[in-house]
Amino acid sequence: xxxxxxxxxxxxxxxxxxxxxxLVRRRRLLERYALLWLFSGLSLxxxxxxxxxxxxxxxxxxIFYPPSALFVIAFGFILVLLLHFSLAVSxxxxxxxxxxxxxxxxxQRMRRRERIPGVAHEDATVTADVVEQPAPRS
Amino acid sequence: MQGAPTRLAxxxxxxxxxxxxxxxxxxxxxxxxYDVLVVDDGSTDRTAELAESAGAEVLRLPFNLGIGGAVQxxxxxxxxxxxxxxxxxxxxxxxxxxxxxxxxAAMDGDRTLDMxxxxxxxxQSDYRAPVTRRTGIxxxxxxxxxxxxxxxxxxxxxxxxxNKRAISLFARDYPHDYPEVEAVLMVHxxxxxxxxxxxxxxxxxxxxxxxxxxxxxxYMVKVLLAIFIGxxxxxxVVRPGxxxxxxxxxxx
Numbered sequence: 333x334x335x336x337x338x339x340x341x342x343x344x345x346x347x348x349x350x351x352x353x354x355l356v357r358r359r360r361l362l363e364r365y366a367l368l369w370l371f372s373g374l375s376l377x378x379x380x381x382x383x384x385x386x387x388x389x390x391x392x393x394x395i396f397y398p399p400s401a402l403f404v405i406a407f408g409f410i411l412v413l414l415l416h417f418s419l420a421v422s423x424x425x426x427x428x429x430x431x432x433x434x435x436x437x438x439x440q441r442m443r444r445r446e447r448i449p450g451v452a453h454e455d456a457t458v459t460a461d462v463v464e465q466p467a468p469r470s
Numbered sequence: 471m472q473g474a475p476t477r478l479a480x481x482x483x484x485x486x487x488x489x490x491x492x493x494x495x496x497x498x499x500x501x502x503x504y505d506v507l508v509v510d511d512g513s514t515d516r517t518a519e520l521a522e523s524a525g526a527e528v529l530r531l532p533f534n535l536g537i538g539g540a541v542q543x544x545x546x547x548x549x550x551x552x553x554x555x556x557x558x559x560x561x562x563x564x565x566x567x568x569x570x571x572x573x574x575a576a577m578d579g580d581r582t583l584d585m586x587x588x589x590x591x592x593x594q595s596d597y598r599a600p601v602t603r604r605t606g607i608x609x610x611x612x613x614x615x616x617x618x619x620x621x622x623x624x625x626x627x628x629x630x631x632x633n634k635r636a637i638s639l640f641a642r643d644y645p646h647d648y649p650e651v652e653a654v655l656m657v658h659x660x661x662x663x664x665x666x667x668x669x670x671x672x673x674x675x676x677x678x679x680x681x682x683x684x685x686x687x688x689y690m691v692k693v694l695l696a697i698f699i700g701x702x703x704x705x706x707v708v709r710p711g712x713x714x715x716x717x718x719x720x721x722x
Binding site: 432433435436437439440444 | 530
């Protein structure tokens with residue numbers, strides 16, 4: 333592998349690693365989402381530094397030009413990361429739906445209590461000042 | 471409890487201020503034994519205010535969830551308030567409250583039934599949907615009939631009456647985007663009993679259908695995917711103790 337290609341690959345991998353670590357340090361990125369990025373960056377760094385291993389991998393998957401193998405591997409990591417985010421988005425969408433439904437149910441219950449003050453007062457779990465407040469109009 | 475079974479009509483409504491009052495008035499006239507819950511699916515018009523002024527209970531979803539999420543909120547409400555029966559009556563006025571008696575009679579007449587669906591295609595009717603849509607409906611009807619072994623003519627009809635078992639099932643897990651077809655499949659997989667009865671439906675009174683013509687291809691593909699993936703599941707329906715659908719840890 334040409335030295336220049338190797339240098340670029342190393343700098344890119346190190347830059348990615350540092351950037352991800354910095355984001356975690358600033359609490360902009362959760363550890364659970366950083367792990368996959370760190371694993372991807374580390375793997376690419378190892379392959380960029382250790383030319384022999386990259387050669388072996390390239391031969392194993394039938395790629396003549398080892399830096400191309402690096403691209404293929406990086407592409408694989410990106411696919412996994414994207415799928416991972418699709419999973420995360422699906423989960424968030426589902427949780428979001430449940431929260432919206434729950435919120436609507438709770439609001440409806442509150443409005444019903446405000447309409448029949450007697451019922452609210454009988455309920456010991458509701459404190460007086462909460463009940464007495466004028467109904468907020470949205 | 472004692473006395474007559476409690477009945478709830480869930481009216482999902484998204485920007486239906488043109489028709490909602492009419493639907494509620496007709497519900498009062500034609501089906502006075504039903505409590506009415508309007509699920510306002512994040513409307514930007516006065517749907518919720520109008521429904522409240524007409525004396526209906528209203529669930530206001532903070533943003534638009536789509537018909538599946540809105541109706542599921544109704545299932546959760548029915549389940550938590552202990553209703554024996556729940557019917558879906560769309561806020562656009564295409565479901566005729568006068569036809570509700572047919573659903574109720576079928577449910578009352580057969581104790582084994584968990585879900586009664588109003589079908590537009592069991593009897594000769596003047597219902598005229600665009601050819602493309604009717605073709606889609608018949609494709610789904612054919613598939614579901616083959617899968618379930620029962621004759622299903624109108625799997626996209628939302629005009630359905632549910633008993634307690636069906637309510638608790640769908641409160642736990644109801645399909646998201648275009649739920650009716652998948653719900654038939656869930657009923658089948660969960661070994662609940664369903665039956666279709668003929669009903670008349672109106673063309674929409676106003677507003678915009680949730681399924682525009684441009685989206686119908688997406689609708690077909692999405693529902694077909696859901697059907698075939700549903701078939702591939704070992705246990706297609708989430709039961710208490712299972713992993714939650716997708717990854718949210720608890721169903722409602």
